Amino acid sequence: MIRDILVNLAQGVETDVACDYAASLAASFGAHLTGLSVAYEIDVPPFYMGALPTDFIDAQVLENQAAAEKAAARFSASAAAAGLSHEVRSLSASLGVAANSFAELARLYDLTVVAQPDPDRPGPEEVISETVLMESGRAVLIVPYVQTKPFTAERAVVAWDGSRPAARALAEALPLLHRTKVVEIFRVVTHADDEDTGGVEVARHLSRHGLSATVRKLPVGSGESVASAILNEVSDQGADLVVMGGYNHSRLREMIVGGVTREILNTMTVPVLMAH
Numbered sequence: 102m103i104r105d106i107l108v109n110l111a112q113g114v115e116t117d118v119a120c121d122y123a124a125s126l127a128a129s130f131g132a133h134l135t136g137l138s139v140a141y142e143i144d145v146p147p148f149y150m151g152a153l154p155t156d157f158i159d160a161q162v163l164e165n166q167a168a169a170e171k172a173a174a175r176f177s178a179s180a181a182a183a184g185l186s187h188e189v190r191s192l193s194a195s196l197g198v199a200a201n202s203f204a205e206l207a208r209l210y211d212l213t214v215v216a217q218p219d220p221d222r223p224g225p226e227e228v229i230s231e232t233v234l235m236e237s238g239r240a241v242l243i244v245p246y247v248q249t250k251p252f253t254a255e256r257a258v259v260a261w262d263g264s265r266p267a268a269r270a271l272a273e274a275l276p277l278l279h280r281t282k283v284v285e286i287f288r289v290v291t292h293a294d295d296e297d298t299g300g301v302e303v304a305r306h307l308s309r310h311g312l313s314a315t316v317r318k319l320p321v322g323s324g325e326s327v328a329s330a331i332l333n334e335v336s337d338q339g340a341d342l343v344v345m346g347g348y349n350h351s352r353l354r355e356m357i358v359g360g361v362t363r364e365i366l367n368t369m370t371v372p373v374l375m376a377h
Contacts, residue, residue, distance in 0.1 A: 119216035125251030140169035200232035207237035240273035266346025270376035284314040328364035
């Protein structure tokens, strides 16, 4: 069961989609919810320090502290109104230090919730989400920046490729999958893998947990995007949760030439539980 949830609190937004989703998730599972509020320090290279007025730096520090306090207060008020067991943790650090600290903290929670980066509003979300995914050793639930619905997992798609990250994601998703009505094991394979039976084995494993799952296999040719195939299936099935492994290849490789994980993170439209 999920009893302990961590969420990164957004700043400077009217609606914190990750926080709202995490609150509905905590309510559904009767879990304790912890929000991390970060007052981001200004990380200025030494050779730039002389070019920035001291009063500008001081004003920015105060502004960041006020934003963190406002996010914490909003979280506390919302959680209290929902009757949730909750607490706020505060941190003052640079973005890099905050991301690593968040990842370390996430190791002691059943589930960590973060927001998908919004391309129209640059912020710390991309660094936070990727660091916690890579460094926490736990699954991460990423909430689309356009999310409006509270937690529901009636229809889930498990994108299975037989990898270690996919296995970890599947194992950590079991509490969520037990809330579903429909689970589909979705395999994207090349034509050479037509006889692949990995999805059937996953369905057998889930049946031991009392979960019934269907298996769908989609052969794709060269030039076709695996991520697009997954997202199209999610849309076709009306799924409200995706479970998948993250960064099967080097993260640096995906940053430079692209990859399934990065494309999903950029274009996802429903919450994705991802593990590395």
